[in-house]
Amino acid sequence: MKRAYFILLLNFSLFTHCCRAQVTMVGMSQKGGFSNHGTIFSVNSSGNIETLYNFNEGINGCVPHSGLVQDSDGSLYGVAAGCGIHNVGTLIKYNGENHGITKLVDFHNTIGANPVGDLVIGSDGALYGMTNSGGINDFGTIFKCTTDGKLTTIANFTRGNGSYPKGSLVKDCCGNFYGMTRLGGDYDKGVIFKCTSSGVVTVLHSFNGNDGAMPEGNLIIVKDSLLYGVSKIGGNGGGSIFLCSVSGKFILLNSFNNKTGIKPSGSLLNGGDGYLYGATDTGGAFNYGTLFRCTESGRISVLVNFNDTNGADPQGTLSKGPDGIIYGMTRFGGGYSDAGIIFKYTVSTGKLETLTEFTSTNAQMTSGSLTEMKLNTDLKELASNKKLGKHNTVAKKGSRSGMGEL
Numbered sequence: 049m050k051r052a053y054f055i056l057l058l059n060f061s062l063f064t065h066c067c068r069a070q071v072t073m074v075g076m077s078q079k080g081g082f083s084n085h086g087t088i089f090s091v092n093s094s095g096n097i098e099t100l101y102n103f104n105e106g107i108n109g110c111v112p113h114s115g116l117v118q119d120s121d122g123s124l125y126g127v128a129a130g131c132g133i134h135n136v137g138t139l140i141k142y143n144g145e146n147h148g149i150t151k152l153v154d155f156h157n158t159i160g161a162n163p164v165g166d167l168v169i170g171s172d173g174a175l176y177g178m179t180n181s182g183g184i185n186d187f188g189t190i191f192k193c194t195t196d197g198k199l200t201t202i203a204n205f206t207r208g209n210g211s212y213p214k215g216s217l218v219k220d221c222c223g224n225f226y227g228m229t230r231l232g233g234d235y236d237k238g239v240i241f242k243c244t245s246s247g248v249v250t251v252l253h254s255f256n257g258n259d260g261a262m263p264e265g266n267l268i269i270v271k272d273s274l275l276y277g278v279s280k281i282g283g284n285g286g287g288s289i290f291l292c293s294v295s296g297k298f299i300l301l302n303s304f305n306n307k308t309g310i311k312p313s314g315s316l317l318n319g320g321d322g323y324l325y326g327a328t329d330t331g332g333a334f335n336y337g338t339l340f341r342c343t344e345s346g347r348i349s350v351l352v353n354f355n356d357t358n359g360a361d362p363q364g365t366l367s368k369g370p371d372g373i374i375y376g377m378t379r380f381g382g383g384y385s386d387a388g389i390i391f392k393y394t395v396s397t398g399k400l401e402t403l404t405e406f407t408s409t410n411a412q413m414t415s416g417s418l419t420e421m422k423l424n425t426d427l428k429e430l431a432s433n434k435k436l437g438k439h440n441t442v443a444k445k446g447s448r449s450g451m452g453e454l
Contacts, residue, residue, distance in 0.1 A: 070094065071369045073418040075377070076112040076126060077411035080387070085110035085131070088142055089411045090421070091390055093371065095404040099411070100147050105131055108149050109138030113164045114216070115365070115417035116142065117175070119195065122422070125152075125175055127163035136161035136182065139175070139193055144421070152197030157182040159201050160189035165216035165266070166365075166417060167193075170245060171223040178213045178227065187211035187232065190225070190243055202247030207232045209249045210239040214264040215315065216365075217243070218275075220294065226252075226275055228263040237261035237282065240275065240292050252296040255279060259300045260288035266315035266365060267292075268324070270344065276324060278304075278312035286310030286331060289346055301346025306331045308348045309338030314365035314417070316342075317374065319395065325351075325374060327362035336360035336381065339393060339400065352393065352400045356381040359389045359402070365417040372396075375403070377414040387412045 071093040081087040081102040088101040103110040109128025116126040124142040132138040132154045139153035155161050160179030167175045175193045183189035187205035205211050210229030217225040225243045233239035233254030238261060240253040252275075255261050260279030267277045275292045282288050283303030287310055291299045304310050309328025316324040323341040332338035332353040337360065339352035354360050360381030367375045374393040382389040387406040393399070406412055 071371060072421045073367065073369070073375065074100070074116055074124065074421055075411070075414060075418045076115060076128075076416055077406070078111045078113060078129075078413040078415060080406065080408050080410060080412035084408070084412075086112050086128070087411050088116070088126075091404055091418075093369065093373075093392075093403075095390075097390070097404045097406075097410055099409065100144075101142065101149055103128065103131070107131070107133055107138075107154075108151050109140055113214075113415050115166045116419045117167045117169060118419060118422055119169060119173075123195070124419070124421075125167050125195070127165075127167065127177060129162045129164055129180070134161075137163045137179070139163065139167075139177075139197070139199070141195070152195075153193060153199045155179060155182065157186070159183070159199060160191055163191075164214050168217045168219055168225070170219060170225075172245070176217055176219075176225060176245075178215075178217065180212055180214060185211075188213050188229070190217070190227075190247065190249070192245075202245075203243055203249050205229060205232065205249075207236070209233075209251050210241055215266040218267050218269055220269055221272060224294075226267050226269070226294070228265070228267060228277060230262050230264055230280075238263050238279070240267070240277070240298075242294065252294075253292055253298040255282060257282050259283065259298065260290060265313060268316050268318055270318060270324075276316050276344075278316060278326060280311050280313070287312045287328070289316075289326075289342060289348070291344075291346075302342070302348055304328060304331070304348070306335075308332075308340060308350055313363040313415075317366040317368060319368065319374070321395065325366055327366065327376060329361050329363060337362050337378070339376070351398065354378065354381065358382075358400060359391055361388075363415045367418045367420070369420060375418050377418070379413050379415065382406070388414060390418070 083104040086103040110131035112128040116124040134156040137155045141150040161182030162180040183204040190203040193199040211232035237255040261282035263279040286304035310331035311329040334355040336354040359378030361379040382405040390403040
């Protein structure tokens with residue numbers, strides 16, 4: 049009897065461990081869904097994908113180019129680049145219990161238009177983000193929004209301090225934000241900037257083409273004061289990887305080429321193993337892009353050459369799950385639908401697997417990030433941190449003609 053009880057208890061323990069090990073992530077797509085204006089979808093680590101919300105050409109927004117962020121209450125927030133009352137985008141809250149959308153903000157040209165990139169939760173609990181255009185100079189804005197929808201434009205891009213951002217902000221331990229713009233600066237090829245929570249913008253570096261140009265992704269902060277990032281073009285022509293200190297000291301680390309892949313997208317991911325991981329849109333052995341890693345000194349190694357069957361044209365930002373696996377998305381390739389895939393890469397084995405394939409029904413043209421959905425037990429910890437003043441954010445594509453791009 050005791051032996052039978054022990055076996056039952058062991059099986060139950062293994063079952064509950066497996067359940068806890070299951071990872072569920074959410075993301076958004078620019079296209080796909082009932083009206084082909086994008087979706088919110090979930091996928092778990094077993095590859096089960098579910099459409100949670102269908103955007104339409106209506107007041108809640110459409111064609112989101114970003115991912116979602118979850119706060120300590122369990123709510124998910126994001127931005128849509130189009131539609132809304134003024135047809136230039138919205139800021140939304142998604143409720144996982146009833147799969148409903150609450151629109152918090154309708155963007156318009158005065159406060160900023162066409163928001164892109166993920167939102168970031170600031171030290172004050174507010175949501176911070178950027179718009180690709182609009183504002184006083186029509187070069188885009190940096191905004192702050194409370195979780196009940198009160199939006200304040202804290203900075204306007206002027207071309208001199210950058211213009212037309214397409215990535216996300218990243219927050220340091222002191223509450224400052226860092227980001228990049230696609231154009232503007234001394235050579236009109238983009239900048240790296242710092243922005244205080246009150247909206248004071250300082251240009252840390254202006255790209256000149258030789259060191260990079262037209263960055264479209266996000267920076268990451270390593271060792272509290274080092275900013276790593278990639279530019280879409282420049283360097284030797286295929287894009288660059290660089291390091292910039294928070295005081296503005298810039299170092300070009302390496303340039304991309306056809307062998308390593310060209311046109312790196314999204315942001316780098318700190319693997320926590322001494323390497324930074326990323327992806328390129330094109331180039332590589334089959335010209336469908338690559339998954340790469342690099343040392344902190346910039347030495348690039350190709351891990352995967354996408355070949356269309358295993359995905360093509362990866363964009364957006366990679367995510368690392370609590371299981372240590374790296375997850376990402378491609379805009380095209382995969383099976384018969386050519387709608388892209390969600391892939392997982394296991395660092396210890398060097399194996400790339402297709403987690404699931406997109407279809408026109410669930411999602412198409414993903415260019416944002418996947419966000420791990422925290423469970424109730426995790427949210428209690430987040431809420432506890434919030435009371436202590438620690439606002440933790442969760443780790444964060446289609447036609448080949450570029451349909452749906454800004």
